Amino acid sequence: MPRPAKRATSADVARAAGVSRATVSYVLNNRPDQSIPDTTRRRVLEAAESLEYRPHGNARSLVSGRSDIVLLSVPDLPIGTGISRFVEEFAAALAEHGLTLVTHLAAARGRPLPDVCATVGATAVTGFAPFDADTARALRAAGAEVVLPSPTDVPDIMLPIGSIQAEHLIGRGHQRLGYALPAHPRFQQMAAERLRGVEQACVETGLQPPVTATVSLDVGVAADAVTNWIGQGVTGICAFNDETAVAVLAGAQSRAVRVPEELAVIGVDDILVAPLTNPPLTTVRFDLHAVARRRAELVVAGLTGHDAPAATESEISAGLVERSST
Amino acid sequence: MPRPAKRATSADVARAAGVSRATVSYVLNNRPDQSIPDTTRRRVLEAAESLEYRPHGNARSLVSGRSDIVLLSVPDLPIGTGISRFVEEFAAALAEHGLTLVTHLAAARGRPLPDVCATVGATAVTGFAPFDADTARALRAAGAEVVLPSPTDVPDIMLPIGSIQAEHLIGRGHQRLGYALPAHPRFQQMAAERLRGVEQACVETGLQPPVTATVSLDVGVAADAVTNWIGQGVTGICAFNDETAVAVLAGAQSRAVRVPEELAVIGVDDILVAPLTNPPLTTVRFDLHAVARRRAELVVAGLTGHDAPAATESEISAGLVERSST
DNA sequence: TTACCTTGCTTACACGTGTCAGTTACTCGA
DNA sequence: TCGAGTAACTGACACGTGTAAGCAAGGTAA
Numbered sequence A, B: 001m002p003r004p005a006k007r008a009t010s011a012d013v014a015r016a017a018g019v020s021r022a023t024v025s026y027v028l029n030n031r032p033d034q035s036i037p038d039t040t041r042r043r044v045l046e047a048a049e050s051l052e053y054r055p056h057g058n059a060r061s062l063v064s065g066r067s068d069i070v071l072l073s074v075p076d077l078p079i080g081t082g083i084s085r086f087v088e089e090f091a092a093a094l095a096e097h098g099l100t101l102v103t104h105l106a107a108a109r110g111r112p113l114p115d116v117c118a119t120v121g122a123t124a125v126t127g128f129a130p131f132d133a134d135t136a137r138a139l140r141a142a143g144a145e146v147v148l149p150s151p152t153d154v155p156d157i158m159l160p161i162g163s164i165q166a167e168h169l170i171g172r173g174h175q176r177l178g179y180a181l182p183a184h185p186r187f188q189q190m191a192a193e194r195l196r197g198v199e200q201a202c203v204e205t206g207l208q209p210p211v212t213a214t215v216s217l218d219v220g221v222a223a224d225a226v227t228n229w230i231g232q233g234v235t236g237i238c239a240f241n242d243e244t245a246v247a248v249l250a251g252a253q254s255r256a257v258r259v260p261e262e263l264a265v266i267g268v269d270d271i272l273v274a275p276l277t278n279p280p281l282t283t284v285r286f287d288l289h290a291v292a293r294r295r296a297e298l299v300v301a302g303l304t305g306h307d308a309p310a311a312t313e314s315e316i317s318a319g320l321v322e323r324s325s326t
Numbered sequence C: 001t002t003a004c005c006t007t008g009c010t011t012a013c014a015c016g017t018g019t020c021a022g023t024t025a026c027t028c029g030a
Numbered sequence D: 001t002c003g004a005g006t007a008a009c010t011g012a013c014a015c016g017t018g019t020a021a022g023c024a025a026g027g028t029a030a
Helices: A010-017 A021-028 A036-052 A057-065 A081-095 A113-120 A135-141 A155-171 A187-205 A219-231 A242-254 A288-304 B008-015 B021-028 B038-051 B055-065 B082-093 B111-120 B133-141 B155-169 B183-203 B219-231 B244-256 B290-306
Strands: A069-075 A100-106 A122-127 A146-148 A177-182 A211-214 A236-239 A262-266 A282-286 A318-321 B069-076 B100-106 B125-128 B146-147 B177-181 B211-214 B237-238 B263-268 B282-286 B318-321
Touching: A010 A021, A010 A036, A010 A236, A021 A036, A036 A262, A036 B133, A057 B055, A057 B111, A069 A081, A069 A211, A081 A100, A081 A288, A081 B100, A100 A113, A100 A242, A100 B111, A113 A135, A113 B021, A113 B100, A122 A288, A122 B290, A146 A288, A146 B290, A155 A177, A155 A187, A155 A236, A155 A262, A155 A282, A177 A187, A177 A219, A177 A242, A211 A219, A211 B237, A219 A242, A236 A242, A242 A262, A242 B100, B008 B021, B008 B038, B008 B082, B021 B038, B021 B055, B069 B111, B100 B111, B125 B290, B133 B146, B146 B290, B155 B177, B155 B237, B155 B263, B155 B282, B155 B290, B177 B219, B177 B244, B211 B219, B237 B244, B263 B318
Parallel strands: A069 A100, A069 A122, A122 A146, A177 A211, A177 A236, A236 A262, A262 A282, B069 B100, B069 B125, B125 B146, B177 B211, B177 B237, B237 B263, B263 B282
Antiparallel strands: A100 B100, A282 A318, B282 B318
């Protein structure tokens, strides 16, 4: 096949429009302090259009020292579908500020995050959990100006989820709750936050704290946990996420424990199969739209040096999806 | 906090080592055609180490015209967990060749892919389905030298999956098969490939082609499909993926159709909840390790200009996970 | 007329890197 | 002693962009 023409540069556009390269730059970045007549402006824009000119990000960031690239580090976890919605929303929110999002899956055998940061030239790096001090320092040394979240940002998202679960069950009259922790070690931090939310709700309504059990995705393990809960008088289970909740449902079924009559179960995430379980799973879907938008605000604020607008309670909106498992 | 020192450049290293910048470049990229005594070499390396020097990827790719960055476009779909394993494996395979992977979620409201390609300066762009001609052209114009997969690459991955499903059911004695298509429009292309694999297997063993039905993630829809299949004498269902399979299971249960006695069901992906369904779901897990490695080979081959080693049959290894739904 | 401002441009430099073409200083054979 | 060769290094350019500084032409005020 014929080798396609090399990508157009601003010099090509300048030649086509019959002006200097500087004029092209002024028009395309439409700088207010430069006065450029409409005829010239249009000539440049048309030339850029017809040549399919796209500014070379590397060259641009080389001179400006700042790159419009935001790097999102995605943890190497069995990721739920929710994350892709977060990413989508986050990317859209950043795009409104002219920022481009790329994601990198942090795996043991892949490149270390600071290297990736340096090669793509990201100005901001963000992730789901706060980075440890060493990594944060390395990221800054690799050129990142903003590293988020800081340790104070995370609880705002996770804690209310547990509260919503517990309040729903308590509202239905349950007096003794259980909490199903995930088995995967990397979920532990997130799980601890959500559990704390459940505990808070219990304390506030005068109940005892929930009876915790680690439930792997195995029917036998889940069944044992169910038997134990029933023995302790537990009637409602908050599960860390929907997969764990499905395991609890399977465990209950294998021990002939009726759901929701004998044991109510509520999950988190509203995964695709949640409406298809037996009985259909009640769950909490938290609004990634708002979380993503908030995160984007924090990034932009960090980049511009302004303070971020304070988070209002209503921004973190997690919603109950009521089905028949509670 | 004290503003951290600006990142070190190769000029800083040169000054610290008492040599010229060119020498620094020769040492760090250890070029064989330049003879550099060990004393000098060590001086440079030590200076680079102590300054925490990392070459500036933007500047490097600006001059070389090539960037070590591979961009993976992830479709805006309800993504299965399998994809993250693919990404992990792909990134690791690319890293062995000194390439860095970043992913971008292609969403309607985000940036168009060619823009992202241009801003990060990717030399290769790849995705799960082939790009349409316009997009491919735009990507090339944005600086991508390699755009994959080409339309001829995809069937190799998807088609055998359908075959494995069908052969498993046929081997169990089923004479009339059904195929459960997904409802989401963006899955259609992938589904068509997998369905073709099922059809091939049927033809080869002298069976009639499968009875297709579109099954959304809704119990009612799935139940109607099940009734229809039973009415046509179908005894085994190949589902597009595990979510669709779970819907079929739920539909069967709501119509009191016993699985697997009256209707066998097999999915694809081995999602987390697959062992937890009732009955536990038989499924096909395809080896993303091999697919990712193959894809990385294609990318590297495209960048070096060499031909890629031909795919052997054994590289595309998809494995049956037998449970009780068949 | 002269001094000075505005408009509409252009010229020239900087960013950090890789690399080619020189340029020393030294060794070696005749 | 002299030319040639080689080891060890340096100077300068290019990549594509943003932008400060400058410049010609025309207008305006004194």
